[in-house]
Amino acid sequence: MAEHTAATTQAEIAAARRSLADRDGFLAWLFLAPAVVYVVALVAVPFFVAIAFAFSDVTSGDASYDWAGLSNFRQIFGDPVFWRSLGNTFVFTLVSMLLIVVLGKVLANILVADFRGKWIVRFLVLLPWTTPVALSSVAWLWLLDSIYSPIDWVLRAVGLLEGNTYWLGKPGLAMLSVIAVHVWRLVPLAAVIMMVGLLSIPKDVEEAAKVDGAGFWRRMFEVTIPLTLPLVAVAALFGAIFTFTDMAVVYILTRGGPTNSTQVLASWSYIRGIGGGDIGQGAAIALFLFPLLLAAAILILRAVRRTETL
């Protein structure tokens, strides 16, 4: 009798637990569904539509979808501006990524140090990243102005320059300027990500190395950098993605000029797709961003996984 009751209650508990688990399963979906529906409708579907556009003759005037095969790709491959943009995109991304990582590391080390007035320094250092990029680019547009550039004024004042530099008017200098603005804008983000790494190093590891007589540089290269490598990688890849896919800096500073020497895939796609109204071509150009993004995403994920062993 007593045994029997025990058995039923146990069965009841099991059943109740199962129904609770079932309810949880239902609830898990219920909670997730709105976000998933939204993302599928406005990210996943548009993503595949963008791919479909690349093989179509859709324009902003004639939105009817007609299969155009590879003709968009033939056209963009025949256009030297496309190759120029592709090359520029790589140059911009690689150079800025390198600089962002090195300067970000330096800045992270400064930001974790103890000193008075840290709050104001953090505030000033974060400004480039938190300010809408369109507005800070306008400030740079003035800094690099062809006549009134204060950089030129300083160079003239110390006697290094006669006349003006025309920062945005010469191909090489324009590229340099665009890279400088990207780096300036993204270094704070990289520094914040790397700070996370620095702060996550257990204090005793650092102290043990100190007690063993390792100096600042030795500790940096043999303790800090190896331990924070995954987050350094994350910072590098975020820097790469934001440079790679951004068109605001190029659009505001140079519109891709002079003579397309600073054109990148994102800005060229915009100019063809929205400016020129040829949506099919614009989509075909933008498609070339995708393989690299995927590679970067996978690398970030692997780096993040490795932080679990930190």
Place this chain on the structure above:
Amino acid sequence: MPEAQSPAVLEAGEADRLRRHYRRRHVLARIGVYTAAVVAALLSAGPFLWSAITASKLNADLYDPENNPFIYNSPPTLDHIAYLFTSTNFPTFAWNSLWVGALVVAITLVLGLPAAYSIARIDRPWSGPMGIAIFFVYLIPPSLLFLSLSRLVVQLGLQDSTWSLVLIYPTITLPVSTWLLIGFLKALPKDIEEQAMVDGYSRIGAFVRTVVPLLLPGIVAVVVFAFTLTASEFIYALAFISPTAEKVVSTGVPTELIRGDVFFWQSLQAANIAVAVPIALVFNLFLARLIAGFTMGAVKG
């Protein structure tokens, strides 16, 4: 005895020398840290400091290549700043950015909070992959989607309306906010809502009454971050909207305050400062919390 004493005396002298040596090294290190901090601050904020000076310059002062651009050669003026706020559409742009940001943040939280809770707290076999999927969505940039989304916006009749941004911006904020919220949720002990459920609340009740209040600081950090993202967005705002009255700050300022070759330089710089400083101030307040959210999402996700 003297033989025995002399090493001790030497040692005292040695110790003194070492102490001085280390103190000097310490002082040098401090000077190094402060110099580095000041240089970093100047390099980062230099363009803004200089924007602030430019914004209050007279035309005659500004448009003379011989004038020192870092000081006031003529007395400063507030005319251009007043012009920005009274005679341009800047207040409209700022207002549009504000309400779009507020609505987008609200949508993001309504969709993102339950999703994050579901992934972080209700253990399902797909929780892990779903977290990774969200991360991948975050990496799909506007430059890949703006063409198809602009067609969608046209079909919905939202073209040239600020509402198009309310609809589309959560595609940027939702994935990263959910990712952050998952991190914050994982830092909360699980027995919180289990206790509440034992006390008779349903899971939804427990979520609303116990988890959300404890998560509040994290939610505030997400609000700040998501708002910053919407304020900075450029491509969608440029592609979807052309009437002046519907523009937001990030597109309105560079397109409307620059007319052909005429740049309203001082007003442009004033707009830059007026937007940059408040955002950075608020952001700075929540920086530590954001860092915590990112690490928790990264390390435990």
